[in-house]
Amino acid sequence: MEIYIKKRDGTREPFNADRINRSIERACKGLSDPISMVTQIATETRLILYDGITTEEMDQATINASVQNIKEDIEYDRVATRLLLKTVYRRVVGEFENKEETLEKMHRDSFTRYVIQGVAEGLLDTRMAEKYNLEKLADCLDLERDELFDYAGLSSLLNRYAVKDKQQQPRETPQYFFMRIAMGLAYNEQDPNAWAKKFYDKMSRLEYVAGGSTNIHAGTPRPALSNCFLLEIHDDIEHIAKSVADVIKLSKASGGIGASITKLRAAGSPLSSNNTTSSGPTPFAKIIDTAIRAVQRGGKKKGALCFYMENWHYDFPEFLDWKHNAGDDYLRMRTANTAVFLSDEFMRRVASGSDWYMFDPKDTPDLNELYGDRFVKRYTEYVGMAEAGKLRIFKKVPAREQFRQILVSLQTTSHPWLTWKDAVNLRALNNNTGTIHMSNLCTEICLPQDKDHIAVCNLASINLATHVHNKEINWSKLESSVRFALRQLDNLIDINVLPVKEAEAGDKENRAIGLGVMGFTDTLEKLGIAYDSDFAADFADRIFEFISYMAIDESANLAQERGSYSHFVGSGWSRGKVPIDTLARLERDRGIPLTVMKESRHKGLNWDVLRQKVTKGMRNATLMAVAPNANIGLVAGTTPGIDPRFAQVFSRNKISGKYLDINHNLVLDLKNMGLWEKVRDEIIEAQGDIEDISDIPEHIKKIYKTSFTTSPFAFIEVAARAQKWVDQALSRNMYLETRDIEETMKIYQTAWEKGVKTTYYLHMKPRHTAEQSTTHVNKAQKMGKKGFAAAFGRQQENHPSAFGGISKLQPSLLVPSKFEGLVPNTFEGLTPTPSIPDPIVLKKETPSPIQQIEVKEAALVGFSSVAKAIQKEDTQAEMQTEFAERSSAPVAVAQHPKLTVEDILAAGANAGPEDPQDQFICDSCQ
């Protein structure tokens, strides 16, 4: 069939393989094996062509063909990225191939037009043209920095953040994008050009990345640049209605929202206006849950919100059910998330085995405002009143039982997230403006709010990984990144326009910012440190102390240059306190020592000088908050926040697409050892857990653990050590394999004991996943079954041979121990959980030692040495060997009577990576 391509102008032209090949060739320039890569991509593109395919689809087809090969070689990532860049360049700066001018020059020259036209069309702020010397800034653009992206990052950047035209196509190249943000945050500088260049250089080198909302809105006529909003819903119908409206408006401004509903009276509580009763928090929360669905944040995704409730609320048990997948839809929140705000009193009652009381907030209105020992005093009084029959309603459960229920819900629905009210409030330096009633959507923000103030936070994250050179942190570069990022964030506040006046008030009065980090694990790997080691905890301690110090120092500098924030007087800062000093207060209030190492790990930072300096003024109420940055981390091509690697290979289900994430550090290490090609299929088969792959050396396995093989206590230790220096909090994702509730309770109690303020999602390791598609799968073989092979009169040599050089099954509950019993003794050490062999099965099935050796050899030698076949009366199965693949012709296979079906299947499992030419062989075979 002749294939025609539909061009952009609607005309048709015959498919020209040459032209496509040349374009792929250009994208493969400078890579290690360009010829075979071009062949591979061209071949696979060819496979999915159809008559009438459009030019855009052709571009996409070559990109997809490259992307699906990334799992074999990360150099394909480079190719995919370049192919994607090419489509952007063509759209933004025009056709550049076969032009006399270089792309660099065209890219530079088009910049002014991009800004001027953008302003004319209302896509960009007029200040973008007025405040700057565009030609001068165009000279600063460095196209080579586009090479820093990987495919998933570039694709997310374009999809999520780039300014789009009416056809939803990007109007900017990545470098224009960075320059837009830099310019959009430097309007008010005395020398806007100089600062725009400085900010641009930092961001375009991926040394720090601004928060999502800033990336979307900076430089546009609607600069809603804040990321997080935290609002209280008060117990009156007017305020509930206003809150629904506020939530909608703030969602539209693309912020994530924390909303506390602790103040809402319980279901059945009397209403004063008439003699009816309240329906409780749930139906009101449901309105908001529905409202956020309606709003497309930044026109791209639906709103996102997290409800916070304190667990002394009478309706807390109902709150725990909000995220369950079954039950009355009107009592469930399908979109909103939930988090619980726990007091130290509760944690102590859990530990001592005491009862926990729940009240109607109508009867106990002050509890929500109190923390520390004042909360304890009042709570105890209410308990007394309850027991004396002086409260209309109350509930009582063993505190431990409620803690267990919380964790059961967390395990099955990943909600509610656990956050600790007293650690948040007692350690706050900004607590002169009221109680902090909640954290935010991502549990890293700790800011107070009241009826007139919606707390607002503005984020950016330092990419630690780009500050590592030759196994060394470049401290001076890190210092300048912190200082520039902080200044950029402070600038943001004066440019920011927010749709709700209470949010404007919260933002302008506090000038709260949250500088975070990303690439923590990436950096550890580059330094050769295991996440679950003392070294990693010490490293976290050291790096956060340094960043904290520089951030505080810079805010104090800015205060001297620009003045302090409105509520500075009376704050902890004004009394010469820095975050580390607040540990003592928390400890004192709890009456129990925090179980975290309290000393410094960074030499040479003089905190006393800084303590003096901050009394003179601070520009910002808060400075640090470590966001999860699941998206900007992806853009920067590094591990998000302080997260571990989810697995060495896994997929990310994102709004912008579904991406395979493969750990480049590991791949490079394995390539250097000459191991990559040998083990890459096994890594996928083992779903990114290299622990049981025998070819990989131990020291590599120690560094590259997955989130489920890393001790959960390591996540807590890293967070606790960082938390010492961070004035707000950290989004601490948790990952667990165990489903033992007792153990889970212990883990979360430890987090509290170490002074961790908040935790975020709990990711449970799935016990069962769908059948894999691209790996070798043979369920019968794993069970040691022969099936119909036995019909062809071969001896019953029933030994599962899959354990030789092949990765094992996930240690899943689904694999009954009986089958493991089938494994010959010599291999027992390799089985996931050594189990007592089933005596009956073993008696019948244990192969002789000689057979075992044969199996082992067959599995180890695999395909390459000898061709094998199963012989049948009328069919001859042709097995393709690696050898045959290389000679690019199917080989008729010799009979090898000693081999069994299992041998062949085992060899199949060991079959080498797919050869680019394979498809042709297969097709021609048929």
Added chain:
Amino acid sequence: MLIGKAQPEDMVLHPIRYQWAYDLYNQAVRNTWFPHEIALKEDLDDWAKMTEDERHAVSFLMAFFNPAELIVNRSIALGMYPYIKAPEAHLYLAKVMWEEANHCVAFEYVLETFPLDRAKVFGIHLEMPSMKAKEDYIFKYLRRMTETILDIETVEGKKDFVRNLVATNIVMEGIWFYSGFMVALSFRQRNQLRNFGSMINWVLRDESLHLKFGINLVHTALEENPDLLTPEFANEIRDIIIEGVELETRYNKDLFPRGILGLNADYVNQYVQYVTDRRLEELGLPKHYNAKNPAKWMSTATDVFELVNFFEAQNTSYEVDGHASGTKKEKVAEAKETE
């Protein structure tokens, strides 16, 4: 014996003889999900942007899947359940039947939400010869279990059982469904029908277990009834499977009369052959096609753990039985405390 006429002693669960069936039951319960957990608004927006050929493919898939899920149930109820003795297998099959019903309702939910002419979609499987042929094929083997019933205790009766089992479980659920899933997930890969994709992930997770059960069932039946292990019968089973592939090949030509970005009939059929080789090997039969998997991207779609931001997409990896683990321990701990 797993297959045969149930006796009074087969009515109690203990002692469990086929632990794998009981384990599957327990995992299946944990996997419970409901269609309404999936929100389809964004998919509707995608739908509006899709080409005619893409829409055709999606509605054609649903036209097949919707009745197919119920046909599987008929086959289980009439062709398998009555001839299986082990109560643990009955437990699992009861859950499977609920799951098939749930899948049917899930596709129904999508059909109700998308702007589709439902009468027309439901009519396709009656009118389209290639789709009708697939259904006829299943009914051909099922009919032998319902109309020309042979004694299950005889070798011929057991062969009929295995034939029906292979047609329904290996071919329909293990090959046809798998090719359908790949097609459905390909949209997700191009960032379309994201939530529909999550639903398909759930369906696929269930079906992976169904298939595990079917393969266990075949192997157990063969082990317990060595009379079935003849080259003739083995070849017949292979032919049944190959026949199913041929029907699928024709069907896929109707699914993709032209092509869409990333997919065409040849591509899907190569995938079908690849999956079929796997199924043949799992039954102890040699590969027939030696086809390579053309859909390398499936490693991203299904082969590795998925990390989800809850506010971006439905997380499909949570399990619902949090109470199961730790309960015992907790009781012990509480008892200690009160002492």
